[in-house]
Amino acid sequence: MRVLKLLPFALAFGILQVVLRLPNDGDLIRRLKAREPKAMAELYDRYGRIAYSVVLRVVHNPSVAEDLVQETFIRVWNRMESFDAERGALGPWVLTVARNRAIDYLRSVDGRMQAGAVELEKLERPGFFADMGAQALSMDRVRRVKSAFEKLNPNQKTVIEMAYYEGMSQTEVAEKLKQPLGTVKTWTRAALKILRDELGEAAIA
C-alpha cells in the first residue's frame, strides 16, 4: 500500500521506471542477452523517453539528441552480454550511458577534455551497476533526494547542473562562473553531501 501512496509522486516526476530496479528487469535483461529484438523494443518503451529527455537537456538540439539516443540503445544492446541479470540496475545504466554519450558529444563540439570519451566509457562498465540492488533505489530514497535537490541554494544548484548536464570539471566550472576554484569545490561538495546524506537518512529510516 505504501507503494501505491507514492505512485502519483513517481509518475509526476516520470522517475518510476528509471530509478527503480523493476521486478521484471531481470527477465528483460535475460531476453536482451539472448538477442531478442522484441526485448529491445520493450527496453526502448521503458527508458526511451527519459533517455531522450536527459540527452536533450544536455545538447539542446532535437536532431542531435535523436542520434545520441539511438547510439545509446545500440551501445546498451551491444554490451548487454556482460550485464548482471540478477543484480544489475538497468534504468540507471541506460540513463548513465545516455548522459555520457551526450556529454561526449558536448565535449567534442567544445574541444574540451580530449580524453573524456575514454574516461566516460570506463564509467559505464556494467559492473558498476551490479551492486545497487532494489534497496538502493527505493521510492523512499528517490523522494527524499528529490526533495533535497529542490532545496539546494542557487549556487549549489548551478554547480551541480554544470557537472551533471555540461560535464564540466571543477576547474572549468570555476572559470565559467569566474569564481575561485576553492569556492566552487565548496559549493559542489556541500551540495553533494546534502544529497548523499539524504540518501543515507532514507536508508536508515
Place this chain on the structure above:
Amino acid sequence: MTEERLTCQQLEEVYELYALGSLEAAERDEIEAHLTHGCTHCKQGVADAMALNAMVLSFVPEVVPPRELKHRVLAAIGYERPGWFWAGALAASLMLIVALWLGIQEREHYSELADARRDVINITADRDRLNQALLFLSDPETTPVSFGRGQQAPPRGYVFLHPQLGVMLIASNLPPAGEGKAYEMWVIPKGGAPRPAGLFQSDGTRALHVLGGPVDVATLGVVAVTLEPAAGSAAPTTTPIIAAQVARS
C-alpha cells in the same frame, strides 16, 4: 600505478564527481588506485554514487521523443516490427497515392497534373524501395554489417549483404549531397578495384540505397560511399564518407 595517498573517507566526498567523469585527474587517479586494489569501501561508494547520479538525472523534465525514433533504434539493430511499421509505411504510401489520384481528378491544369504524377512516381518508388528493404530484412541469409559506430561525427548505419538480393545500405546522419552532387556507392572486392554501385541522395537524416542482383559475398571486402558529381564517376574521386568492412574473416 598511482600510490594511494588519500583515504577512503577523504575520497567519499567526490565519488559522485568521479562517477560523472568530472573529477580532476589527481583525485580520479586516487579513486582508481583504490578500485584497482580491490577497495570494497570505494567500490560500494562509487556504485552508490552511480545510483545517486541516476536519480538526479531522472529529475529532468520529461520531453516526448519523436515517434520515429523508436523505429530508428530498432532498425539500427536490424529489426523492425514488420506487423505494423512496414505495413503502416506501405498503407501510408497507398493512401497517399489514392489521395493524389482523387486530387488529380479535380484538377484542370496540366501542370498540376504533371506535378501530381511526379509525386505518385516518387511515392511508388519509395514504396518499392521499402518493399525491397523488407525483402532484405526478412531473409535469414542477409548479413548485416554496421559502420560508423562510436564515431563522434557520423554517418553511421548498416550494410546488408545478400547473395541473391545484392547490397543494401542504410545510413543515418548523411547530409544532403548538395547542388550538382550525388552520393555514389562502391563495392570493392578483396584486393580489387572499386566498382560503381549506383548513385543516391540523402534527405539529410537518412538514406537507403540498394544495389540489386547477385553478389559474391565471399570475395567482397569493403562497401564504400563517396561524394561525386551528379552524373557519377567511373572511379572514386573523393575520400570515402562511409567505408564498411564487410570482408568475412
